[in-house]
Amino acid sequence: MNVKTVSTEPFDDQKPGTSGLRKQVPTFQKPNYLENFVQSIFDSLEGYQGETFVLGGDGRYYNRPAIQTILKMAAANGVGKMLVGRGGILSTPAASCVIRKNQAFGGIILSASHNPGGPEGDFGIKYNVTNGGPAPEKVTEAIFARTKAIDTYKILEADDIDLDQLGSQQLGAMKVEVIDSVADYAELMESLFDFDRIKELLTSGNFRMCMDSLHAVTGPYAKEIFENRLGAPAGTVQNGTPLEDFGGGHPDPNLVYAHDLVEVMYGDDAPDFGAASDGDGDRNMILGRQFFVTPSDSLAVLAANAKLVPGYSKGLAGVARSMPTSAAADRVAAKLGIDCYETPTGWKFFGNLLDAGKATLCGEESFGTGSDHVREKDGLWAVFFWLNILAVRQQSVEDIVAEHWQTYGRNYYSRHDYEGVDSNNANTLMEKLRSALPEMKGKKYGSYEVEYADDFSYTDPIDGSVSKKQGVRIGFTDGSRIVFRLSGTGTQGATLRVYLESYEADSSKHGLDPQDALSELINLADEIAQIRNYTGMEKPTVIT
Ligand code: G1P
Ligand code: ZN
Numbered sequence: 001m002n003v004k005t006v007s008t009e010p011f012d013d014q015k016p017g018t019s020g021l022r023k024q025v026p027t028f029q030k031p032n033y034l035e036n037f038v039q040s041i042f043d044s045l046e047g048y049q050g051e052t053f054v055l056g057g058d059g060r061y062y063n064r065p066a067i068q069t070i071l072k073m074a075a076a077n078g079v080g081k082m083l084v085g086r087g088g089i090l091s092t093p094a095a096s097c098v099i100r101k102n103q104a105f106g107g108i109i110l111s112a113s114h115n116p117g118g119p120e121g122d123f124g125i126k127y128n129v130t131n132g133g134p135a136p137e138k139v140t141e142a143i144f145a146r147t148k149a150i151d152t153y154k155i156l157e158a159d160d161i162d163l164d165q166l167g168s169q170q171l172g173a174m175k176v177e178v179i180d181s182v183a184d185y186a187e188l189m190e191s192l193f194d195f196d197r198i199k200e201l202l203t204s205g206n207f208r209m210c211m212d213s214l215h216a217v218t219g220p221y222a223k224e225i226f227e228n229r230l231g232a233p234a235g236t237v238q239n240g241t242p243l244e245d246f247g248g249g250h251p252d253p254n255l256v257y258a259h260d261l262v263e264v265m266y267g268d269d270a271p272d273f274g275a276a277s278d279g280d281g282d283r284n285m286i287l288g289r290q291f292f293v294t295p296s297d298s299l300a301v302l303a304a305n306a307k308l309v310p311g312y313s314k315g316l317a318g319v320a321r322s323m324p325t326s327a328a329a330d331r332v333a334a335k336l337g338i339d340c341y342e343t344p345t346g347w348k349f350f351g352n353l354l355d356a357g358k359a360t361l362c363g364e365e366s367f368g369t370g371s372d373h374v375r376e377k378d379g380l381w382a383v384f385f386w387l388n389i390l391a392v393r394q395q396s397v398e399d400i401v402a403e404h405w406q407t408y409g410r411n412y413y414s415r416h417d418y419e420g421v422d423s424n425n426a427n428t429l430m431e432k433l434r435s436a437l438p439e440m441k442g443k444k445y446g447s448y449e450v451e452y453a454d455d456f457s458y459t460d461p462i463d464g465s466v467s468k469k470q471g472v473r474i475g476f477t478d479g480s481r482i483v484f485r486l487s488g489t490g491t492q493g494a495t496l497r498v499y500l501e502s503y504e505a506d507s508s509k510h511g512l513d514p515q516d517a518l519s520e521l522i523n524l525a526d527e528i529a530q531i532r533n534y535t536g537m538e539k540p541t542v543i544t
Contacts (some may be wrong), residue, residue, distance in 0.1 A: 002157045003076045003172070008032045014040070014147035016140040018346045018488035020126025022112045025062050028123045032153070038070055039153035040146035041108070041127050042077040044139065048106070049078035054099045054128075056090025056181065057110025058217040058280035060117035061244040063088050066110055066125070068160045075174035076154035082174060085181035088163050089242065091217045091281030093370070093378035094185040096132035100374065101184055105130055111217075111280035114252035115491065118245030122491050133351040133375025137467065182224045192311030192373055193384045194391065195230060201391040203231040208271035211237045211383065212261035215247040218277040218380055225380070238264075251278050253285035253367055253379070254544045255292060266290050273390060273397060277379030282347075283367040284379040286386055288397025294514075296326035296413050299363030301404050302385050303332045308392045309385060311373070312360065320350050320359040322366075323456050323471055324483045324499040326411040329363065335408070344458045344470035345485065347377050352462035365415060365499065367544075402510070409505040412517040416540035417487075418496040418531065426486055426494035429534040433472050433484055436528075440474065445524050448476045456483075474528065479503040482525045496535060498525050515543070 011030075014021055014037050021037055028034050042048070055070060057063040067088040074082050083098060084090075090098065092109055099107045112124035127135045127143065135143070156172045169176045189195075201207050211226060213219040219240035226232040238260060239247065250257040253276035265274040265287045274287035286293040293301070303319050306312035319329050320341035333340035341359055343349035347368065353359040354372045363369040368377035369385075386397070393400060440453035456470040471485035480502035487495035500518045504510060515522070526532055 004155050004157050005152050006032070006035070006155060007152055008036055008150060010148050010150050011036060012148065015144045016126065019113060019134060020109070020124050022115065022122055022124035022489060022491055024491055025119055025121060025123045028062060028066070034066055034069055034125070035073065035153045035155065036147060036150050037125060037143075038073050038108070039077075040143050040150055042073070043146045043150070044142035045106070050080035051105035052081040052083065052102055053079050054083045054090070054095055054102070054104050054107035056085035056095050057088055058091065059087070059089050059242040059244065060112065060123065060246070060279065061119055061121060062123045063110050063244070064163065066123070067163065069155070070108055071161055071171055071176060072156040072158055073154060075156040075158070075172040079174050082176050084163065084176060084178050086164060086166060086178050087181070089181045089217060089220070091185070091221060093282055093374050093376045093381065094181060094221070096128065096374035096376040097185050097188050098179065099128060099130065100132040103130070107132075109280070113280050113489070114250070114278040114283060115489070116246065116250050117279065118248070121245060128375070131351060131355055131375050133354075134348040136348055136351065137465070182221050185221060186225050186229065188373060189225060189381065189384055192309070192381075193388045194310050197391040198384065198387045199230045201387065202226070207273070209236060209273040209275070209387070210261060210264050210271045212253070212258055212274070212276040213237055213240045214249060214251040214253065214258060214276060214278065215239045215241060215243040216251040216277065216279045216281070217242055218281040221281065221380055246279065253278050253283050254542065256542050256544075258285055261287065273386070275383040275386070277383075278367070281379050282377040284369060284382040285367055286382065286397070288401070291398040291401070293397065293401060294326070294413050295363065295367045295369065296321070296328050296365050296411060297401060297404070298382065299325070299361065299369050300328035300332045300408065301389070301401060302369065302382070303329055303336070303361050304404060304408075305389045305393070306361065309388045312371070316360040317357050318353070318359040320353050320362045322346070322349070322364040323473070324415070324485065324497070325363060325365040326413040326501050327503070328408065328411040331408040341461070344456065344467050346488070349458065349460070349467070351375055352460055356462050358461070365413065405510045406507045409503055410510045412502045412504060412512070412514045414500050414514045414518055415544050416498040416500070416522070417542040417544075418498075418535045418537050419490070419541040420493045421496055421535045421537075423494045425534045425536070426496055429496065429529055429531070430472065430484065430486060433529050437472065445527065446520065448478070448480070448520070448524060451475045451477045480521055482521055482528070484525075484529055496531070498529075498531065498540070500525065
């Protein structure tokens with residue numbers, strides 16, 4: 001078998017975004033496009049020769065051919081051993097788990113998360129470091145710098161590996177071990193949660209749940225754990241067969257895209273508990289019977305009830321949330337007497353806090369929750385956490401959340417997305433906002449008075465690195481706030497995200513629809529940022 005050195009030219013669009021490099025499939029299929037990025041990863045690492053790496057993806061279109069290419073490139077670049085999920089499948093949290101368990105040097109995860117798949121859909125690749133988490137910015141910047149200068153890549157001339165055959169195979173000097181995609185992850189979940197109690201709940205006959213895997217990667221994980229190990233009836237997991245194009249759907253667990261689940265959970269005779277996960281298994285949506293749990297609230301409820309769960313019974317070191325996430329978790333942290341950290345959007349910012357033992361639970365408003373058990377957010381983990389709480393408390397999801405609001409007050413919260421906006425217009429909107437910030441303090445809009453207005457900047461408390469321009473925040477004297485930022489994960493045009501939040505202490509006012517509770521702020525967001533004007537849209541494309 002020969003190592004071939006292939007000449008190539010740089011592409012100028014390989015800058016990793018919020019979570020790795022994401023492009024449409026035809027872009028990745030361009031000659032050398034994937035190869036350049038993979039070689040840039042290896043070129044920017046040091047001391048990896050002979051080491052173990054982990055490789056897997058969410059099973060979307062182009063997963064298998066990309067894996068074959070990456071294996072041959074890894075072998076040509078001197079990787080010692082590659083652990084690959086069977087069929088090329090590893091959910092993002094499972095990949096993180098496998099990296100940690102094997103103390104691997106790093107891992108390559110193929111996913112475009114919740115973006116649609118298929119020949120015209122999206123594909124993505126990201127590099128995770130040895131703690132199992134997404135590469136920090138200094139690593140992604142080094143990779144990007146390399147993509148701009150690359151002139152050759154190395155690849156082994158060899159036959160494809162059989163990805164469906166468990167066990168060891170040889171690829172040049174590199175060992176390829178095809179591993180069970182589910183086993184290590186299932187074992188980790190069993191070590192954290194009270195599986196006996198959850199099993200009792202799921203087999204009691206008075207509790208029904210519905211898990212929607214949206215034809216994406218969590219199907220095999222959910223079927224194995226809920227149905228095979230925890231005794232939930234067959235059919236508990238719906239849309240549980242991963243498909244390369246996710247059945248044509250948009251594998252994003254929210255009220256719009258998880259419509260099958262919403263139909264079940266808001267229908268007559270709805271089950272007690274519903275959940276969904278995204279393309280690569282790191283997001284979650286939690287529903288009760290005809291009841292939606294806002295991700296920000298979910299994080300707060302998990303934090304408040306963590307002591308009921310074996311893996312967290314000793315208490316939490318701290319909690320962390322991304323800046324646009326509501327402050328519901330802050331209130332729990334204050335009551336528990338622990339720190340609450342506010343980080344920029346993107347899971348990579350939690351890594352240092354988790355490694356340093358400063359935070360145990362983390363969450364984002366974008367349906368992401370997780371803990372120090374891995375270094376990615378973890379969709380099914382959140383589902384187990386809720387099930388464990390439900391099994392102990394023997395109350396409905398709605399009652400648990402209502403009680404939570406009674407104790408802590410309710411942070412009304414909503415995110416309005418404007419997708420597919422012309423990039424120039426979106427940038428102009430943000431620039432105009434930024435330039436207006438210095439004069440905003442003290443300004444009055446109806447009953448609202450601006451208390452602060454800034455562009456969020458974060459200094460990592462562990463390594464001191466500074467991340468600027470992480471979102472425009474306008475906070476009002478009554479504690480409510482509006483946040484504006486542009487998405488860093490989209491592949492077409494720009495997506496404007498507007499995050500709205502207000503606080504209500506009075507429990508007699510906790511029953512409102514968030515869109516009603518936030519209606520004044522919604523109008524204000526448009527007045528301040530001229531959203532309709534710049535987007536050309538009358539209303540958001542997605543409201544969560
Ligand atoms: C979005 C979410 C963010 C999440 C990321 C990856 O990024 O908003 O919270 O970490 O996806 O799942 P965005 O498109 O807003 O940059
Ligand atoms: Zn995801």
